[in-house]
Amino acid sequence: MDTSSRADAQARTPAASRRRGAVLERAILDAALDQLSTVGWSGLTMEGVAAGAQTGKAAVYRRWPSKEDLVADALRAGLPPTGPAPDVGTVRDDLLALCIRTRDAMFSRSGLALRSVIHECDTTQADRFHAVIFEGVVEPTLAMLREVIERGVERGEVRRDAANDYVCDAIPAMMMYRSKMCGSEWTDKDLTDMVDQLMVPLLRPETG
Known part of the structure; x- marks a missing residue:
């Protein structure tokens, strides 16, 4: 092949096939996150990920020898930043802002991917992703809830013994239960009702 023919062949080669490294x-x-959020854990294949990334299957297997390895890294890379806890001015408004942020994360691409892993994996597989889920989602969410509640205690809006694990678990537990068992998509009204009817009474200081 002469020089001009090689140049023409290179020009026709998709840019994706020449990508390297990071x-x-x-x-x-x-591509793995896309697969998880559309076809779920059960439908994800290494071949499908390779096709979505416009690369060869060998390039995927060189980096991740198993589906579990790939999904764990994809979840780590795709988790949204948690950011600082909301500080809107009242514990009620802070909780609502945090709930809306959590809902939006749940229904983002990475959130749908994470939910497919939680809902579809068996116990053995789920154990593989426990650290990713706990460190990347559960701990930051609980830390922000505790910060919001403790700030409410300091302002006198919240009873002093409310900043405990059971109270902090209430919102994540309710959101996961209603999402998984009831198919709730958590509209803004749903979140407002949960905060007003569950959390505000639960946190309110005792009178008299």
Whole structure:
């Protein structure tokens, strides 16, 4: 092949096939998240991820020898930043802002991917992702809830013994239960009702 023919062949080669290193790895992780959020854990295949990333299956297996390895890294890479706890001015408004942020994260691409793992994996598989889920989602959410509640205690809006594990678990437990068991999509009204009818009475200081 002469020089001009080689140049023409290279020009026709898709840019995706020439990607290397971090750029290719990011494309593969994004493709895995796309698969998880659309076809779920059961439907995800290494072949499908490779096709979504526009690369060869061998490129995927060189980096991640198993589906579990790939999904764990994809979840780590795709989890949204938690950011600081809301500080709107009242514990009620702070909780509502945090609930809305959590709901939006649940229904984002990475959130749908995470839910497919939680809902579809058996116990053995779920154990593999426990650290990813706990460190990347559960701990930051509980830390923000505790911060909001403790700030409410300081302002006199919240009873002093309310900043405990059971109270902090209430919102995540309710949101996961209603989402998984009842198929709730958590509209703004649903979240407002939960905060006003569950959390505000639960946190309110005793009178008299």
